[in-house]
Amino acid sequence: MTAGAVASELLEVACPMDLGWRYASGAAMERFLAGLRERRIEALRCGGCGRRYLPPRPLCGECRLPLDDWVPVAAEGTLEAWSIYHLPILDGRTGEPRPTPYGIGLVRLDGADTTLNHLLAETDPGRLRIGLRVRAVWREELRGALDDILHFEVAP
């Protein structure tokens, strides 16, 4: 501190930032999202290696072949990895910090060969384990968006 420079009060400056974005989903994602509106989950199967991609992508990461063979996938699957978050990161779906704790998991749905990164209803680490069976919980009013699946819950 310098001579005569003691501040009577220390301030914090609030600078909230408003960030918006828009992106083109691409043809594969567009079909996938339209399916969600009817509770239909579809993966894209590679004609070369047979790998079934979910979420769908236009090209196979292994064979570089274009993908156009849609195959049905169940709304239930296996938990491949999970984590419980205690940091309220920003939720792009609501624009607000997400209340903690919440669970994130990699879910391999029956009929897919890749995993889907999604929210988990269960937040107790004692009740989560790799290999657990989980199922999708759907939004009441479907609108053809990624969050038509609200989260995954432990299958009974």
Add this chain to the structure above:
Amino acid sequence: MIVAGRVQIPFRYAAGAAASRFGVGLRDERRILGARCGGCGRVLCPPGPFCGRCGAAAGDPVAVGPGATLVAWTELPGRGTFALVRLDGADGALVHRLLEAVPEPRAGMRLRARFASERHGDIRDIEGFAAEGAGG
């Protein structure tokens, strides 16, 4: 299909001692405070903890403005006009908003700070600068 999203990033930062004194002056007294450099005697505004030119610690607070001189400006379409203004009694200039009451800016013209009616202790407590004698 277009996918849209939006987030609010709740950013706050500690102003530090020098900018806090500046903010309290704006908020409580509608006074613009600079700080005289203990080394070279320049009056810094907005004040920092040390002088950017000679590196000495900033010293005593000095009231500057609210009268000011326009140094330079630029128009941002849809966002208004932003200006470098030199406050009376300060060395160097600060960036702020030119209010609509300045229809034809020119370098060297006299301006006056207009304070916001609601003030929270930061640079936005000055609403902007208007031509001297323009009222407000």
